[in-house]
Amino acid sequence: MSPPRHSPIGLSLNRTARLVGRAFDDELGRAGGSLPVWLTLLTVKSRKSASQRELAAAIGIQGATLTHHLNGLERAGLLVRRRDPANRRTHQVELTPAGEEKFLRLREAAISFDKRLRCGFDEQEIAMLDRALTRLRGNVGEQE
Amino acid sequence: MSPPRHSPIGLSLNRTARLVGRAFDDELGRAGGSLPVWLTLLTVKSRKSASQRELAAAIGIQGATLTHHLNGLERAGLLVRRRDPANRRTHQVELTPAGEEKFLRLREAAISFDKRLRCGFDEQEIAMLDRALTRLRGNVGEQE
DNA sequence: TATTGTTATACTCTATAACTATA
DNA sequence: TATAGTTATAGAGTATAACAATA
Numbered sequence: 001m002s003p004p005r006h007s008p009i010g011l012s013l014n015r016t017a018r019l020v021g022r023a024f025d026d027e028l029g030r031a032g033g034s035l036p037v038w039l040t041l042l043t044v045k046s047r048k049s050a051s052q053r054e055l056a057a058a059i060g061i062q063g064a065t066l067t068h069h070l071n072g073l074e075r076a077g078l079l080v081r082r083r084d085p086a087n088r089r090t091h092q093v094e095l096t097p098a099g100e101e102k103f104l105r106l107r108e109a110a111i112s113f114d115k116r117l118r119c120g121f122d123e124q125e126i127a128m129l130d131r132a133l134t135r136l137r138g139n140v141g142e143q144e
Numbered sequence: 145m146s147p148p149r150h151s152p153i154g155l156s157l158n159r160t161a162r163l164v165g166r167a168f169d170d171e172l173g174r175a176g177g178s179l180p181v182w183l184t185l186l187t188v189k190s191r192k193s194a195s196q197r198e199l200a201a202a203i204g205i206q207g208a209t210l211t212h213h214l215n216g217l218e219r220a221g222l223l224v225r226r227r228d229p230a231n232r233r234t235h236q237v238e239l240t241p242a243g244e245e246k247f248l249r250l251r252e253a254a255i256s257f258d259k260r261l262r263c264g265f266d267e268q269e270i271a272m273l274d275r276a277l278t279r280l281r282g283n284v285g286e287q288e
Numbered sequence: 289t290a291t292t293g294t295t296a297t298a299c300t301c302t303a304t305a306a307c308t309a310t311a
Numbered sequence: 312t313a314t315a316g317t318t319a320t321a322g323a324g325t326a327t328a329a330c331a332a333t334a
Contacts, residue, residue: 007270007274008254008258009258009261009262009270009273009274010164010168010254010257010258010261012274012277012278013160013161013164013277014161014164014165014168014179015204015277015281016157016161016277016278016280016281017157017158017160017161017162017165018161018204019204019281019284019286020154020157020158020280020281020284021158021161023284023285024154024158024284035158060159060162060163110152110154113154114152114153114154116283116284117153117154117280117283117284118153118283119283120279120283121276121279125276126151126153128272128276129153129273129276130151130153130156132265132269132272132273132276133156133157133159133160134156134160135264135265136160136164136261137159137160137163137164139260139261139262139263139264140163140164140167140168140260140261141167142163
């Protein structure tokens with residue numbers, strides 16, 4: 001019955017994420033990308049030869065949603081999907097040279113943005129923040 | 145030219161916010177609401193007699209977007225908009241009794257969710273996290 | 289039958305531009 | 312002319328359900 005006697009951390013998190021996310025999306029936009037595009041390229045690069053289901057799970061979206069983004073990226077000539085000869089149900093996603101270029105360009109933007117984000121933080125503070133965020137994810141039941 | 149030698153804090157923030165946001169939205173959904181609805185009701189309650197422009201700014205959305213949400217809430221009978229007699233351009237947004245009830249119900253959900261979110265954190269850690277988030281907002285140029 | 293991925297469709301949140309009404 | 316708000320429209324991201332191909 002008593003009102004909350006502490007600042008709602010969820011609200012603060014939400015506001016921060018929206019603000020930071022919007023700024024990041026703008027930066028990616030200037031580099032010819034968007035947040036889901038960046039996440040997709042990054043995940044494809046870092047999880048070589050993963051199935052699309054695994055990629056989608058790693059990004060945190062549904063398979064059909066990933067298909068949607070992959071369609072856009074393939075249409076733009078940034079990647080190709082090949083059937084795996086071993087198991088022809090699964091597709092192997094691979095970046096084209098143009099896709100590799102785009103990846104590097106967006107990575108530049110991401111790195112420079114992250115630098116801006118870290119202003120005034122030392123390594124230890126960032127590590128603490130990261131741990132706190134991880135704990136928050138655990139508290140809402142992240143499975144991985 | 146060297147690769148980033150620290151974990152990208154933006155990615156961690158993004159992943160956390162999406163996960164936590166989804167869980168919160170589910171909780172609000174079970175209480176018959178949604179995140180923007182909750183933010184709208186909360187802001188209307190806490191900023192008595194603010195203009196819609198001010199409300200929108202406080203929530204962090206455009207005026208037209210707020211109008212969209214207010215339309216839904218008014219259609220649902222949760223609030224009314226009255227013209228201010230002093231300046232008939234501005235509208236005064238006021239919760240109906242049903243709106244007050246909904247507000248309380250969603251507040252319950254928000255409080256219980258926040259409690260879940262705080263599991264394993266002590267007050268000092270939450271305060272530190274909150275300060276860190278505020279600093280991140282500052283780093284991407286929050287004006288207020 | 290089970291699994292991988294796609295297509296079709298729709299919903300939510302958001303935004304911009306043009307408009308109405310007040311001042 | 313300037314300001315408050317609305318309407319019309321659109322776009323991005325996401326999801327679910329039904330489907331096709333493969334195992």
